[in-house]
Amino acid sequence: MGLLRVLRVTLDAIYKTAGVLAALCLIAILALIVMQMVARWTGLIFVGAAAYAGYAMAASSFLAFAYALNHGSHIRVSLLLNAVPDRVRRLIDTWCFAIGAAVMWYFVWYCQRFVYWSWKFGDISQGQDATPLWIPQSAMLVGAVILAVALTDHLVLLLSGREHRLKRDIVDQSFAE
Numbered sequence: 754m755g756l757l758r759v760l761r762v763t764l765d766a767i768y769k770t771a772g773v774l775a776a777l778c779l780i781a782i783l784a785l786i787v788m789q790m791v792a793r794w795t796g797l798i799f800v801g802a803a804a805y806a807g808y809a810m811a812a813s814s815f816l817a818f819a820y821a822l823n824h825g826s827h828i829r830v831s832l833l834l835n836a837v838p839d840r841v842r843r844l845i846d847t848w849c850f851a852i853g854a855a856v857m858w859y860f861v862w863y864c865q866r867f868v869y870w871s872w873k874f875g876d877i878s879q880g881q882d883a884t885p886l887w888i889p890q891s892a893m894l895v896g897a898v899i900l901a902v903a904l905t906d907h908l909v910l911l912l913s914g915r916e917h918r919l920k921r922d923i924v925d926q927s928f929a930e
Contacts, residue, residue, distance in 0.1 A: 768819045768820050768823050768903060771817070771895075771896065778812045779813050782806045785805050801884065804882050804884065808888075815900070818903075822907075860897055868887050871886045907919065
């Protein structure tokens with residue numbers, strides 16, 4: 754049981770770290786927008802600010818997915834899940850996690866190819882910043898891998914006879930029950 758405990762603590766730390774990184778990306782977006790505003794007011798040019806804010810937005814979205822999943826912030830059809838018996842709910846949950854994990858691992862496979870070819874061909878952004886595109890694409894890949902791991906984690910829990918670890922959102926509870 755010690756190995757499973759270490760794995761659980763490690764996965765939870767990865768999900769939490771990804772959530773913190775997503776929050777830092779949101780702060781970076783704020784800082785970039787403020788710096789761009791100040792640059793305009795002072796007559797300076799901040800090359801690539803909009804592109805960097807876009808990269809940070811994509812990174813924050815993908816990095817936050819697994820954290821949001823574990824905190825019950827993704828959309829779930831709780832009205833249906835609460836209306837069916839426990840056995841049917843478990844089957845629906847298992848089916849949903851299996852489909853979700855399969856789709857995310859498929860996405861990860863294509864995303865890593867996308868990042869690799871951007872790196873291999875030296876693809877750069879079309880703006881004046883000329884950022885190598887594999888750098889912001891890598892943040893998306895990392896977030897996608899973490900989400901795929903999280904979905905697989907919950908699927909394995911369900912298949913092993915335990916409950917998934919999704920926390921129920923208070924808003925979800927107030928409307929669905």
